[in-house]
Structures are given as structure tokens and as C-alpha cells.
Amino acid sequence: MKPQSMNQRWLKFVSELAMLAVAIVFIVPVWMVFVNSIKTTAEANQFGIWLPSTYQLNNYVTIFRESNAFQAFLNGIYIAGIVGVMAVFVSSMASFFIARSNARLSRFSYIYFISGLIIPVAIIPTYFALITMHLNNTYIGLILVFVTYTTPLSIFLYTGFMKTIPKELDEAAIVDGCNGFAMFFKVIFPLLGPVTMTVVVFNFVGVWNDVMTFLYFANGDKWTLPMTVYSFFGKYSQNWNLVFADIMFTIIPCLLLFAIGQKYIVSGMTAGAVKG
Amino acid sequence: MITVKRQLKSITAILLVLSLMFLIACGSNSANNADSSSSPAATETTKASETPASETPTTAPKKDPVTLTFATYNEWMTQGTGMEEVFKLYEAATGNKIKVEIYPNDQFINILKAKFATGDVPDFYAMNAGENGMPYANLEELTGPWVDKMVEPVRKKVTRSADGKVVMAYFSPLGYYAAVYNKKVFADAGVKLPLMNYDQLVEACKAIQKLGIDPIYLMGKENWTAALFSYIGGVEVANLPGVAEKLATNQAKPSDIPEYVEMANRILALKPYFNKDFMSVPLAAGIGPVAEGKAAMTVMGDWYYDEILKEYPDKVGDLSIMPITLGDNFVSGVATYDQHAFAVPSAAKNKEAAKEAINFFMEPDNFKVLIKPYKGATPLEGYDVEMSPWQQEMADMMKQNNIPLTETNFSIIFGDTVDFGPIGQVYQEILAGKSSKAALDDWYKEYAKINKAKQTPGF
């Protein structure tokens, strides 16, 4: 092997240094939030990155008392969970039809749904629709809206993946006497595992981190955790230690989910790319 | 084959319907559990559970406890306000419950209007008094022994102009919009109070600045704090002949009226006397600097008495409130007649119970609890409402100097029918560098559009 030239070694060194610097830019803010979340108010309001002089772990207790954190947490799990399940079923079934059927409806449906990726959401008229259906500020209203918004991407992912599942599988199942929904759920659906995971994770993060939908269509008692951080901040904007504690509490589920579901998120994002 | 397919279809259809029903059930269940409700932990004993003597046809006391829904601003239900406490008293006395729904400050009115439209109204709500904010249509007439006790300006404010009926129950002590000022700082600067015109105000600012103290403390991050200058100090302009009429009927734009533009310019001219960081100070930061003598005054209102009492108890005597003006020949004390009031929508499910609840709150003893922690003159004659030392001092100052009591510049100009739109941004924009005319024009465009939508006569 050719020994690396001075140039190459130097380049490598600079690259590593650059990456390190970049990583620091990304870590420092989160570190600051963490370290200030366990300080006293006076100390935290200085946003320092040094360690606390006294450890105030009861900040976390306080935020539970003062903010709607627990309720919001449950809201998030509930809404995101149901949305995830519904989205998986609705999208995978629709994609099955689109990927397999040659009917005109199938081609129409694909364009119909993919247009949702490009055309923006009409927020105000949706508000009107929800009001007239008496679904404003209801869990079911929120869930239906979220599932709708996630449909284009989910169908895109599912359809692409399903095309790689050989049609022979369906035909074998039909020959064996299994067809319709039974065939889909017994034979095809289990094979969609990776995409299902991606859709679930995407949806969960999408609901958890949504801002506009909650602001327009729900009142505070149905908000998810990150949204309540914002209203908590409104009341306690001079107590940054509490605000940061609330933020930590919000970020941790996201980061945890990210750590676990990372490969699904990344693969989902690149699925479209690699397919081209 | 065909039969199997049909079976599958129907099974799927049933499944879908079932899951939809399940979702709806879950949804409404959780919705009920998730809504905040005040717990009936009554630790105080109420003064006899007598049913309020009212002039409404007495409905037989309901045997089954009713849950009333109540809606109001987020800010009005923060800890320590009397509403929470008096609700608990009510729940203990009657066995009814009150479910509180709070909404973000800048959206509450619109949310409430939407609720009225769909019939999904709360049983009663608390809002600023005045037909200007939330229209008085579709509200129940309120009757009770307290109605006749209202002082005249209050009664006018809560009466529906269309038919002369009283539709809101006012429960704020009457106070003042005024400048909260540090007596010591003004004394040290040798300023004679009260400041009877704009020139005296500017002179005072200069004298105070020489001491190295910020003359005016402005919490400029909020978009309404700068507007208070015109609210309070612009009464002279509002009273100029024809101004109010022309603006209210859309015969003129604010930028067409030279005195109005001049008033805006005078606010801008005060900018050198503000705290340097005024653009980034939020309301939540409080007026500590005024209490500590680092700033001379802030143009706000008497409600800060309670906050100063809590945070700077030893300094509360150093501070007081006083009238200020931007005018040449006129200064007035500006009263707050547009504060908290209850109302009952006509479409409310439990409107009789809601009306009884309001009568309960308006009884003298409960009223005292309700208005906590605010102080001021009583809106209802004969009621025992405390005035704070600050308000007393201001009332004395006004009497000694023949300073009249007026409403705000906006009330005078826009009355109760014209929506004055996003007034706050005008002065914030001027302070940020926009020309007065341009800022006033932009404001005009916005409020004209809103009034056109509202179908206000003249627009």
C-alpha cells in the first residue's frame, strides 16, 4: 500500500478537525439546555455552559406540577399511536391496489395522492370543514387530519416497495384459495415490515413535532408535549431553568425514538432518493 | 368464491365501522378526561348557602348537579386570581361544578366567535366589557340585585345598545391606566408633579436623564405596551371636535388628521428617554427597575400594585401612579371601564344555572373574593371594595389639580361599534423606524378591512 503523502495526511487531519468543530456546534446547544435545566433560576438565566453549582433536580418535579406535561405526553402517545396504525392500514391497502391493479382508477389514484406531496395544504378551508363537521378540537378530528396529511408520503413509500414484491406471490396465494383482504394481510403485509416501520416512525415524529395543525385545530388541552413547552415558556419566561427542564423532558422521547428508529427514518428519506 | 368475497366485504365493512365507532368513543372519552376541571376541594366555608334573591322567575333549585362550562383568557386564570377561589365557593355551596376552559390571549375572541357560530358555546365566559370586543348580540339579559347598583359609566358599558338590556356582569374594581412612577426619583430630579402637559413631560425626562436614570421604562417586546402612550396620553386629540366622529365613520384616516400624526410623532420623540433595551424586554420581566429606582416610570396601570407588593414590599411606598398626557393643554386620569366581565350566551345549554351562578358571584361577600387581587373603586355602589394606596394618591392628585376622569383615547374615538384592529403594532413599528404616516396608514388598512367584514356602518 502506498504510504499516505504528507498532503493526504494533512487533509485528513483538517477534515477530522472540521468534523469535530461541526459536531461541537451541534452538541453545545443541547448541552447548554441540559446543564441549565438542573440549575437554580438565577444561575440558569445566565445560560452558562459550566456545571451547576448546586444540583436542582426538583426542577423536573416542578414542571410536572406546573405544566400540562403529563397530559400532553399522553396526548402525543395516543394521537401518534392511532395515527400510525391507521396510516399504515389505509396507505398500505391503497398502495397494494395502486401497485398491482391495472385499472384506470389505480393510475388516477397514484397521481391523486402524489399531488399531495407537491400541493400545499389548504389550512383555512380545512378549519371550515372541521367546524362544520363539529370535529374541531376533538381527538378524532386531529387524527383524521394527520392521517390525511401523511397519506401521500406513505403511499409513495409503500408503492415503491410493493413493486419489488413479485406478483407471483399474490398469484400463488390466490391459487391456494386465499384472496382479497385475507391474501393481502396474510401474505403481502408481513413482507412490508421495513416500510411499515418507516411509516410508523415518520408518523410518530410528524405528530409529535407538529405545530400548525395543533395551533389551528386544537386547544391547549389536546396539544402534544412540545407545544405545551411553548405555552409553559409564555408563563415562565423568566425561569429558564424550568423552561429548559421542560425542553429536556420533551427532547428525550424524540431522541430516544430517533436512536431506535434511526435507520428507518434515514432509509425512508433516502428511499425516494435512491429510487430516483 | 362470490359468497366468500361478499363475506369478506361485509366483515371488512363491519370492522371499519366498528373501529370508527371505537375511535369516536375513545376520542370523546379522552376529551372529557383531558379537559381541565376545577376540583371541588372546598376548604373554606361559605356564608350560608342561601339562593340569591333574584328578579328572574325563580326556577326550582336543580336536584341534579350541573356542570357549567366557563371560558376565558389564559392570562385571567393564572394562579392567585379570585375567579378560581370563588368558583370553588360556588361549587361547595351548590354542588354544581364549573369546567374551566382557557385559551391563548390573542386568539380567544376569534375562538369565541367561532363557537357562537356553531352553537358550541360555553355556559358563561369572562371577557373585556364593551361591544367593541365581543359583540353583545346573542347574549342573555342578566338580572339580579346587583344590576341596579352599577355606577353609571359601568352600566353604560355593559348595556346592549340595540335594546338597552344589561348583558354583562362587570367585576373589576375601577382603576386607572396611568404612569407607575418612583416618587423618590422624581423628587431627586426636582420635578413638580403632576405633569400637566407634554412639554413638562419632556422637561421631566431630561432632568431625570441627567441623574443617569432611565426616564421611561418600556416593555417593548409586547406589541401593545407602546400603544398605551396614545391610549392614556392621547385623550386631548380624541376630544378635538370632529376627530372621533370622522374616524369612527370612516370619513378620515388617522394619517389625515395632523394632530393624530403629531401625537404619534411625540411618542417617537420620547424614544431617547426609554431604557436602551426596550425592544427586547417582555411583559413578564416586570417593572422591577422602576421599583429599584433604575427607571423613573412606566406607562401602564394600577394593577402593578399587587405585583410590587409581592416582590418589593419595602419599595411599594416609593411608587405611585399619576396621570400623564401627550397634549398641550389637557391632562386626564384615564379610567378602566373595559376590564373583566361575565356574560351568558343565549345558546348556552345551562343558561339559567349560569345566570344564577353569576348572581352568586356578584353577591357582596363573594364579590370580594372574585375581584382578588385587584384593588380600586367599586363598580357597584355600596360594595366593600378596597382602593390601593396608589389609587388613593392618584385620586387625591386629580382632585387637587382639577384633573378630570376620562375614558381612553380609543374608547372615545371608536366607541363600542368600531373594531380598532391591531393598534399595538402601529407604535411598535414607529419606534422601530417606520414613518408615522406609513404606520398609521398600515393600521388603517387593517382595521378598515376588519370593519368592512364586520359591516360597521361607514366602512
Next chain:
Amino acid sequence: MHKAKIYNPYSAYFVLPALVLFGVFFILPNIAGMVLGFTDWNSYFPLSPRFNGLTNFKDMFDSSIFSISVKNTVYFTLVTTVVKMVLGFFLALLLTKAIRYKNLYRTIIFAPVVINPLVVALIFSSIYNPTYGILNAFLKFVGLGFLTRDWLVVAGTAMNAICAMEIWMAIGITMVIFIAGIHSVPNEYYEAAKIDGASKFRQLVHITLPLTMYCITINTILCLIRGTSVFGQVYGLTNGGPADATQVYYTFIFKQFSQNGLYGYSAAAGLLFTVVISIVSFLLLWVFRKLEVEY
């Protein structure tokens, strides 16, 4: 006993729920928006909108706040797209070379993507705090104290501060897609080029770039979508302030909706947005398709 295969196992019932749901909550509202935008629908008369023709659109173009929000949205989109693409590509290059801890770095840089924009905005409002925030503290620390200022209050810097925050938050997406693209370029090309004596730079321009063109397409579209539909970031950091200097399109819509109660007006703005964005997107897609084919 089985019937002949005329029977189609792919019944339309599969796609029915999606069709209905999407139709009711997405297609219908968009169509309704085409009507509502021409009415004076407002919170005073929520159930009786009246036609007012082009008044809403006239008022929009007349309003200085609207033009500010359009300007800001365009500026924000352009700046963040360009920076995210260039920096993202550069970072992706770094992370596909022989650097240690590649996966760790990738995770760190991508992590902010999963944090709620409002929360990121709160964090950054503390970073940008003029007195204590770590940005000004850092500048002072490295001797650049003269650069410190009140980032969010001065109109000029406020928009850039928001752009910086968005870049921090979302560059991970761009980078990750580029990484996938770079990985997909077969090594043989590079080796062939090396044999031909091509420098690293030439390899980059003539091999990497063209073969990752589709990544550039996807990333551009993603960045544009994120840029034009920005809301939470601005709402949380400045709420359009100070004095409407940092309004963007969606905060303008929200303000007309929630503060002024002018539903028809905000629907009109939404309609305009939908039309413009749809046209621009389809145009871009067409352009990129042609570019890809050429390569």
C-alpha cells in the same frame, strides 16, 4: 370448482378509505379554498361569507405586511436552500471519506431534525440572548466582541438568525440524502478515473456530481418546501416581530386568521400560495427531469 380467472383480486375497496379520507380533508378543502378566498368570510359572521370578488387579493398586494412576508419567505428559502445544499454536500463528502466515527457524527448532525421546531426556536432564543446567550458569549470569548448585538431585535440580523437556526436544524436531511447518493456511486468509476490520472477535484465534478444529480433534485425540492412552508421556527423565535419585520407567509396567514379573524382573507393568501408553489414545483420537476436525463 374454482371459477375461471376473470375475477380480479385487486378490488377497489383497498383504496377506498384512502380516497375518501384524502378527498374530504385535502382535496375538498383545496377546492373550497378556491371559493372562500373570494369572500369576506370572517369571525364576526362565521356562517355567512359574502362574495367580495378580488378585494382580498387587492388588499393583499396593498398591504405592506404581506409584501414583507413574501420578501422574507423568499429570502429565507433561498438562503437556507443554498447553504444547506452546499454545506450539506460538503459534510456528506467529509463523512464518506476515511474519517473516524462516521456514524456518530451523522447521528449528531441529523438529530435536530426530530426536535419540534418550536422547541428549537426556544433554545435558540436563549442562544441569541444579547446579554447571556452563548452566541454573544462565544464571540466575546474569541475576541470578536464587536460583533455582538441583539440578534432578534434588529430587523437586519433577525432574519439571518432565523435562517441560521433552520440550517442547524435541517442540514442533517440534506447531508444524509447526499451520503446515500455518494455511496451509490460505484467505486469502479473512481478507480478508472484515478488510472486516467484525474485529480480528486476533477473526479468530484465529473463523477460524483452528475451521478448524484437526483439527490440534488430531491434535496432542492425538500429545502424549497421546508423553506416556503416555514412556520413553527419563526412563530417560536420572533412571532413575526419585531413589528412585523420577520413575518413569513404562513405566519401572515396565521395572524390574519387568529388575531384579525379575517378567514376569507387568509384563505385568499393560502390560495395564492397553493397556486404559486404548485406551478413552481411542477416547473422545477420538469427542469430537473431534463437535467437528469442529460446526465
